[in-house]
Amino acid sequence: MEINTRVRALDYLIEQKAVPGVIETVPSYRALLVYYDPSIVGYDALCTELAALADQATTTTMPPAREVELPCCYDGELGPDLEAAAARLGLSVDDLVRLHAGAEYLVYFIGFTPGLPYMTGAPEQLTIPRLDTPRLKVPPGSVAIGGIQCCVYSVESPGGFWLLGRTPLRLYDPAAAEPILLKPGDRVRFRRIDRREFDDIAARVDAGRFHAVIR
Amino acid sequence: MIRVVDPGPQTTVQDGGRVGQLRYAIPPSGPVDRPSFVLANRLVGNPDGAAALEFTLIGPRLAAEAPCAIAVTGADVPVLVNDAPAAALTTLVLEAGDIVRIGAARAGVRGYIAVGGGLEVPPVLGSRATYLRGRLGGMHGRALARNDRLPIGTAPVPRARTVASTARPRWGGELELRVVLGPQADRFTDEGVATFLSSAYEVLPQSDRMGARLKGARVAHARGHDIISDGIALGAVQVPGDGQPIVLLVDRQSTGGYTKIAAVCSFDIPRLAQAKPGQRVRFSAVDVATAHRLLEESDAALAGVDLEEIAS
Numbered sequence: 001m002e003i004n005t006r007v008r009a010l011d012y013l014i015e016q017k018a019v020p021g022v023i024e025t026v027p028s029y030r031a032l033l034v035y036y037d038p039s040i041v042g043y044d045a046l047c048t049e050l051a052a053l054a055d056q057a058t059t060t061t062m063p064p065a066r067e068v069e070l071p072c073c074y075d076g077e078l079g080p081d082l083e084a085a086a087a088r089l090g091l092s093v094d095d096l097v098r099l100h101a102g103a104e105y106l107v108y109f110i111g112f113t114p115g116l117p118y119m120t121g122a123p124e125q126l127t128i129p130r131l132d133t134p135r136l137k138v139p140p141g142s143v144a145i146g147g148i149q150c151c152v153y154s155v156e157s158p159g160g161f162w163l164l165g166r167t168p169l170r171l172y173d174p175a176a177a178e179p180i181l182l183k184p185g186d187r188v189r190f191r192r193i194d195r196r197e198f199d200d201i202a203a204r205v206d207a208g209r210f211h212a213v214i215r
Numbered sequence: 216m217i218r219v220v221d222p223g224p225q226t227t228v229q230d231g232g233r234v235g236q237l238r239y240a241i242p243p244s245g246p247v248d249r250p251s252f253v254l255a256n257r258l259v260g261n262p263d264g265a266a267a268l269e270f271t272l273i274g275p276r277l278a279a280e281a282p283c284a285i286a287v288t289g290a291d292v293p294v295l296v297n298d299a300p301a302a303a304l305t306t307l308v309l310e311a312g313d314i315v316r317i318g319a320a321r322a323g324v325r326g327y328i329a330v331g332g333g334l335e336v337p338p339v340l341g342s343r344a345t346y347l348r349g350r351l352g353g354m355h356g357r358a359l360a361r362n363d364r365l366p367i368g369t370a371p372v373p374r375a376r377t378v379a380s381t382a383r384p385r386w387g388g389e390l391e392l393r394v395v396l397g398p399q400a401d402r403f404t405d406e407g408v409a410t411f412l413s414s415a416y417e418v419l420p421q422s423d424r425m426g427a428r429l430k431g432a433r434v435a436h437a438r439g440h441d442i443i444s445d446g447i448a449l450g451a452v453q454v455p456g457d458g459q460p461i462v463l464l465v466d467r468q469s470t471g472g473y474t475k476i477a478a479v480c481s482f483d484i485p486r487l488a489q490a491k492p493g494q495r496v497r498f499s500a501v502d503v504a505t506a507h508r509l510l511e512e513s514d515a516a517l518a519g520v521d522l523e524e525i526a527s
Contacts (some may be wrong), residue, residue: 033446111470
């Protein structure tokens with residue numbers, strides 16, 4: 001987590017300084033990919049500048065993280081692996097939900113599919129190997145765990161994580177004015193909801209009448 | 216407006232590309248063969264990055280609803296206007312009602328059709344490029360379909376020009392692709408790197424805008440093929456456990472967990488973009504300084520492409 005914080009701090013510094021020649025940057029767990037235009041800045045010159053910023057990144061204060069609340073329904077068909085995961089972990093279903101929803105997660109970066117967050121923050125008891133056989137199709141909005149990670153699938157895609165529940169929010173909506181919900185560095189909390197509230201929020205999301213709670 | 220009579224197997228709206236969204240796992244998209252795309256736009260008097268069409272292997276059939284100028288570049292394709300042969304790599308002026316038919320590529324894979332004034336589909340996240348997997352941009356996030364109508368910007372009729380024969384690309388044959396080694400070249404054995412740099416790899420039919428899949432001598436890993444996921448640049452060469460390289464392209468995933476032995480230099484991506492399945496490529500390593508020099512030369516060559524005036 002410390003390295004990732006430095007990655008995001010370096011990213012922030014590059015953006016703040018508007019380093020000439022930098023086109024865009026892509027943070028990941030412990031690396032930052034910097035796209036640049038060699039007709040504007042040379043490789044060695046850019047490396048020198050980035051090294052200096054990387055030093056600064058150890059003590060840089062970033063703006064406060066956004067806190068995003070994701071409603072999550074763990075009931076029935078929305079959490080198809082909930083019982084199996086609980087059994088595998090030696091927990092009751094209630095305890096698994098309580099531990100998962102009680103944690104605060106950090107978004108390390110967004111990757112794999114548009115808007116999909118790579119997060120950690122769940123208590124150790126929830127560490128679980130990926131599925132032996134990945135699913136071919138995971139519904140978007142699925143809230144899932146695997147290894148020490150938690151992710152929320154953003155589009156229908158293959159997936160190897162245990163599906164504990166589903167959020168009615170769209171992590172990626174190509175038709176929306178702002179298609180991407182989560183950003184690197186966000187803090188995420190899941191709010192447990194029942195099926196009725198899930199359906200109600202989903203309807204409002206469809207109608208464009210729901211705004212995620214973001215502090 | 217331009218009406219789509221027959222879309223062809225995969226024709227999409229592409230502009231210069233969507234910048235700044237890789238951090239949200241949205242790739243830049245845009246043309247796989249950028250110089251051909253740029254030439255098409257220049258031939259119709261558009262800015263280099265104006266939205267145009269990219270077609271794959273077989274072109275579309277289009278109907279002009281109003282007078283407009285078009286140009287076809289990239290893959291070597293037959294062009295017919297109202298069933299009469301017309302020239303590729305040349306400004307063509309169409310009247311209302313004219314039908315353009317672009318046939319199957321004799322060489323090359325991707326072709327470009329630019330229209331004077333540019334295609335004015337609504338931009339999404341700052342670009343008109345289509346990201347198919349994300350259903351984003353272009354014509355409602357998808358490939359063109361029959362009866363689509365493409366809005367065109369207004370523009371004066373451009374000077375009619377053609378690409379001089381000396382400047383016309385020739386596709387086919389075995390390609391040499393320059394690469395810069397890394398970022399995980401140290402995850403391969405010396406033998407693996409040597410194999411990668413000395414073998415011919417065949418382009419597979421599963422190749423697409425996301426990546427060119429290759430088949431050939433296995434590239435050996437030193438200690439496994441997994442890394443902690445990091446960013447994937449244009450041209451990055453991933454080598455998964457099967458030792459078969461994949462060159463990542465404009466619709467690539469932004470990050471990934473497979474070792475990357477090298478990156479194909481950007482100026483060699485266009486020729487790879489035009490490599491048909493069965494065609495072979497070889498990799499040769501250059502240092503960063505050489506890569507930059509070659510990039511500068513390539514940019515200068517594109518800037519200096521000879522466009523000859525023709526009588527219109």
